[in-house]
Amino acid sequence: MTSPVHYVTVTAPDGEVVGYAWGDATEVEWMHRKASSPSAYKAGLEWYTKVREAHERGLTPLGVLGLLSHEPGVGPVTEAPDVAALEELARVVTPADDRRLLAQLDRDDAEAWQELADAFDALTDDDRDVQWGGGTKSPSGAIHVPFPRYSEALQRAVHALRGVGAVTPEYRWRHSPLPQAPPEGGLRPADAMRAATAVVSAERMSDGEIAEAVANGLLDAIATSLRAWYADPSAEEQLKADAPPTDRPHADPGTSAAAHPQPPAHPQPLAPPMCRFCGGSPAADVTFRAHRGLVILMGFRKTDGPMCMTCGLAVHRALTAHTLAWGWWSPLSLFLFAPLTLVRNLLAVRKVNRLPAPGPGTLGPRYDPGLPVHRRPRAYVALVPVLWVLFMIVTGLSGGV
Incomplete structure (x- = not known):
């Protein structure tokens, strides 16, 4: 008895289909397209290595395909009736060939x-x-x-x-x-x-x-x-x-076109976008930032991509707490970059907070959000520059009286 398999289509920058990464319940494999060019075949060997390395990390076959589907030139995870149907697809010859x-x-x-x-x-x-x-x-x-x-x-x-x-x-x-x-x-x-x-x-x-x-x-x-x-x-x-x-x-000439399964005209992912960290879904595409000011030097950092509610909240809290502790120690950081970073993080976390609890992850352990920002001691380092600014304002007003 045959069973369904899932696959992603890998395409070269020039539009040629290189091959297919596919998986069943336990294994994930690579399948070259028979009529592909030598350059596409060579690229397929690299994809085979990439597929095996991802699987050796302990990811499930569906997790490997989900991870690959986010790379350039890779289509969404799609279902085929069985491996034989995918082999038929790999034998199809295109006008470009x-x-x-x-x-x-x-x-x-x-x-x-x-x-x-x-x-x-x-x-x-x-x-x-x-x-x-x-x-x-x-x-x-x-x-x-x-x-x-x-x-x-x-x-x-x-x-x-x-x-x-x-x-x-x-x-x-x-x-x-x-x-x-x-x-x-x-x-x-x-x-x-x-x-x-x-x-x-x-x-x-x-x-x-x-x-x-x-x-x-x-x-x-x-x-x-x-x-x-x-x-x-x-x-x-x-x-x-x-x-x-x-x-x-x-x-191919001499064979029935109906014998060759055609890929969906508009293939649809099997599930909502997966979190880039744990593989859970649903996930929202967000960007969180951190800023660090050191007198005349400044540092910027960002983490983006689809994130589930749990992992997104963890990233938000970590980067926001970092900015509150280290984002004030230069003039431009104090009055521009640190406040702007905090505001942008607040807007981004609203998208994450609207998500329901994520389902089981397929890529690895889920991040621990930890304590809220207001319960992290180092976040209160931000009070130092704030109090200093208030002190300077009060002193200036008192001196002007």
Whole structure:
């Protein structure tokens, strides 16, 4: 029986979806997006480390996702029916993925494209009938590993694919299945690049990949698709026109679009904002400040972010008591910065006081508000400058009589 999981979508600054951090009741994991660029994959490795480090701090899986959701480029915590649904989402190919691959083709190199056409037009049935060598036993008893014998014409055709840029490191072929030649119709240009990259690159690791692509018609389908793309520039423009304003995922060719779950158009957080300290909710976005005046030097400090009633009250009391004790010991602090800081803290704490008691925290222990400000002895240090100012005023008025 499957169970729901929660996840956050991580997006790069350029808008590309890097991957998904997800968690169930006990574990939190990272899932790369299959069609992402190499740079996004590298960024995903860093996010994997970040996810594991957060979990090792003792946070619950939902607490980790809630913490990550406040970082730039990370979406809200969202629910998926199960891990399989999230895996389907990670396999979705976007129009931006296609455009990124097609940008690797060198349309301006007319000579390379002519070479591609000439090389494939020159292939004969004998070239496509790849023979194998090796596989025989030597006098010493060793067996030679079988290997394909590619004709010079076929090698020329494969080299021509490289010449136009169809074999590109922008496609992470090891993480995706090899595209197949469609029984009817041609490959989409971006899929032709995926197939070319996978076939040519895999040949270096496993002899016979090119031979198989020749036998099943995939290699010819690749060339046909790329030549049609080069001959008709409007195909590229049509791809751009078909792209939505934001790169919403679409299904791979030959599969049902309904099989790929679409992310919500306006995903909603599962809960109100969480406190940045304890993870409890509800929380209010507030800023508390502290000021310190030291004759001619001054110090400023602030703590901001979503805070629950308990943690917010604790921060307010700590920073306000600090200001009352140390915020007066310079002329500007006495008459401007310290009073302004206290007033701003009073306005901020009103938002916190209106919150109900927070629910259970998910990020860690909740702050202890401690004693109210008026019951903290050091807060009464503020009476010293106040009494001094009053003394100076009374003395001045008495001297003027």
